[in-house]
Amino acid sequence: MSLVKTEGIVLKSFKYGDSSLIFSLYTRDFGKVKVLAKGIKRAKSRTAPPGTFSLVEVVFYKRERSELHLLSSAETLKSFSGLSKSLNRFSWAAAVSELLDQLIKGEESNPRIFNLSLKTLSRMELTDESNPEKLFWSFALKLSTHLGYKPKLDACINCGKEIKEEEVFFSPERGGVICKKCAKEDEYYLKLSRESYLIARKLLSLDINKADKFPVDKESLEEISELVKSFISYHTGAKELKTLEFLRKISG
Ligand SMILES: [Zn+2]
Incomplete structure (x- = not known):
């Protein structure tokens, strides 16, 4: 498992348990990846869940033998909020x-x-x-x-x-x-x-x-x-x- 950093576009997200989300991201360096954001929906979470289409800088643990990786942090670089207005x-x-x-x-x-x-x-x-x-x-x-x-x-x-x-x-x-x-x-x-x-x-x-x-x-x-x-x-x-x-x- 290695810690990697890249930019990605949020293609979609879905619930995982009560407080977690899985994001499907199209990333600059690793193509399409799925990352699990544990506890991101909790009020105390340090990371706010990024919205669909937003451009994020993500750091995640890349697992070798799994298609689901573990998100460490996500910072929204561009939210494209104008897209949601119409x-x-x-x-x-x-x-x-x-x-x-x-x-x-x-x-x-x-x-x-x-x-x-x-x-x-x-x-x-x-x-x-x-x-x-x-x-x-x-x-x-x-x-x-x-x-x-x-x-x-x-x-x-x-x-x-x-x-x-x-x-x-x-x-x-x-x-x-x-x-x-x-x-x-x-x-x-x-x-x-x-x-x-x-x-x-x-x-x-x-x-x-x-x-x-x-x-x-x-x-x-x-x-x-x-x-x-x-x-x-x-x-x-x-x-x-x-x-x-x-x-x-x-x-x-
Ligand atoms: Zn011809």
Whole structure:
């Protein structure tokens, strides 16, 4: 057992007994870890329980043969309290943490994913009320890239030629767009308008701090969300996020 110190984003927490909590953290140095905070809910506890999404500096005892480590201390560096002030912001931030929790399998560090997640939450807290959804889909596209399955959107996956059609075919299975000439009749494709296709390319390539400023209409966002969902679920076996189901219900 060794004592380690790192920064982490609180993905979720759940009760353990009467006075303890288990935190699922996405950390800079150890990937996704679970830590047990003994007695943190007691009034006398020296550490206040950090809230969901907050960035914390944690010190914990890392156990070699266990997936549950022991928290020694946690100091909140950034609480992202602005995210809790609107249901819309809060829900899309929850979708970020749920997607990370689903796609990151274990204790493997990936500083690029850590920084992307942090930037996304920071931006979500500050951006206009209508933008968190756009940031989420841009985050999901970038996350797939960092996980090693970047969707190929720049040219046809078969012949490599530029896509010029008004209606663009995307194959979730093959992870990219395909031109009409190369498309096969018995293969499944998602269809996107040319506009949605060009926007998806932008959301994939733009820095996350600029993605929210890029104008996207509602129909395109809907098509892009279908593309990302089908692609991620094909490549990771991930189920639909509970947060997305919830967001759909509240938006009617
Ligand atoms: Zn082609």
